[in-house]
Amino acid sequence: MDDAHRGPQLPPARGPLSAAVTAHLLDTGPLPRPADAAAADPYGDDLQLALYLCYELHYRGFAGVAAAREWDPDLLRVRAALEDRFLTALRADTPGHASLDEALGELLVEPVDGSGVSYHLRDEGELWQVREYAAQRSLYHLKEADPHAWVLPRLWGRAKAAMAAVEFDEYGGGRAARVHARLFADLMTDLGLDTAYGRYLDAASAEALATVNMMSLFGLHRALRGALVGHFAAVEITSSPGSRRLAEAMRRTGAGKAAEFFYDEHVEADAVHEQVVRHEVIAGLLEEEPHLAADIAFGVDATGYLEDRLGGRLLGDWRAGRSSLRVPLTAEAVGAC
Amino acid sequence: MPNDPCESREDARPTPPAARVTMQRQGPILVDGPVEVELEDGTTVSSDRFRVALCTCRRSRRYPWCDTSHRKRV
Numbered sequence: 001m002d003d004a005h006r007g008p009q010l011p012p013a014r015g016p017l018s019a020a021v022t023a024h025l026l027d028t029g030p031l032p033r034p035a036d037a038a039a040a041d042p043y044g045d046d047l048q049l050a051l052y053l054c055y056e057l058h059y060r061g062f063a064g065v066a067a068a069r070e071w072d073p074d075l076l077r078v079r080a081a082l083e084d085r086f087l088t089a090l091r092a093d094t095p096g097h098a099s100l101d102e103a104l105g106e107l108l109v110e111p112v113d114g115s116g117v118s119y120h121l122r123d124e125g126e127l128w129q130v131r132e133y134a135a136q137r138s139l140y141h142l143k144e145a146d147p148h149a150w151v152l153p154r155l156w157g158r159a160k161a162a163m164a165a166v167e168f169d170e171y172g173g174g175r176a177a178r179v180h181a182r183l184f185a186d187l188m189t190d191l192g193l194d195t196a197y198g199r200y201l202d203a204a205s206a207e208a209l210a211t212v213n214m215m216s217l218f219g220l221h222r223a224l225r226g227a228l229v230g231h232f233a234a235v236e237i238t239s240s241p242g243s244r245r246l247a248e249a250m251r252r253t254g255a256g257k258a259a260e261f262f263y264d265e266h267v268e269a270d271a272v273h274e275q276v277v278r279h280e281v282i283a284g285l286l287e288e289e290p291h292l293a294a295d296i297a298f299g300v301d302a303t304g305y306l307e308d309r310l311g312g313r314l315l316g317d318w319r320a321g322r323s324s325l326r327v328p329l330t331a332e333a334v335g336a337c
Numbered sequence: 338m339p340n341d342p343c344e345s346r347e348d349a350r351p352t353p354p355a356a357r358v359t360m361q362r363q364g365p366i367l368v369d370g371p372v373e374v375e376l377e378d379g380t381t382v383s384s385d386r387f388r389v390a391l392c393t394c395r396r397s398r399r400y401p402w403c404d405t406s407h408r409k410r411v
Contacts, residue, residue, distance in 0.1 A: 240405040271403040272390045
């Protein structure tokens, strides 16, 4: 099977931008004009999907799309316009802290009356919501740590060594069965979900696409290496307590042993990663490049902003008794029994 | 001591490098893995992670491993 037949199916378009990018990938139509990107909703379904399609060419691509499209200069020009719209909005809308210490400090305390998706799932989440959460998150978790690997060649010394060590842990410490993406696939099997890479791209909401697009954006641009490191720190710092709540949610809803294990593993792993990222990756990067402090803080804050938008979307839909997905999940048998 | 193999005698074992432990007033003890921890009841738990965070606040629900329970609650 050649490259053009591998990878997930292209999802249905969500508007003129994503329709035109899809048509270009399949050689059936022209690309959007950069001006079309400039006029689009930066967080909307259409722009986020169009950007996701561009980025995915750097990971696994799509069935029927030539691998060489990854470096198609016309497509890269459109991607740049989409990125500019997204990044400009993100810089304008992200509530920023005055300093990196403040941005990190806020994440290093635990709210007594926390609210958000992980609290909801722990306390009252239903199994169908747990399944939707996993489907939405599968866009990232099935390529967990991949967007962050792009930053390695842009780091030096302590920061590089520590980042590589954390990534090694994310990739299972050399054991395929322990690769975090694989552990997530096992969780999906417990929940009766399809573990095929990209399977739920058509179902994921714009808010979920935006969280993954941010990682690709920060990872693929050397100029944004500080933001990538800040983003990674925010994920690792918040992951341990969040994963504990999600592990409790898996236990309470009877999701299954692999589902529990995925989050239990993250409680322990990310308590270590958080220390390494703060004391080695961030401190090491600032030693080499102290001018990146503001970019690191931006990465921390932008992550919080987009995660809050995703959480608001999920809870808003669920509390209204609606599915958060664009394509409802089929009622497959849950494999936990 | 010069690191010259010619000087080592057959009965001399190589001295392992000192284990490096990072202490913090707020937060876990960090130690390079793999690590074996003997608990008070005589049982042993181990971790082969590249670095291991050992709980010092005693609030961890995954004791002896840190689970970030030391964090201030506000």
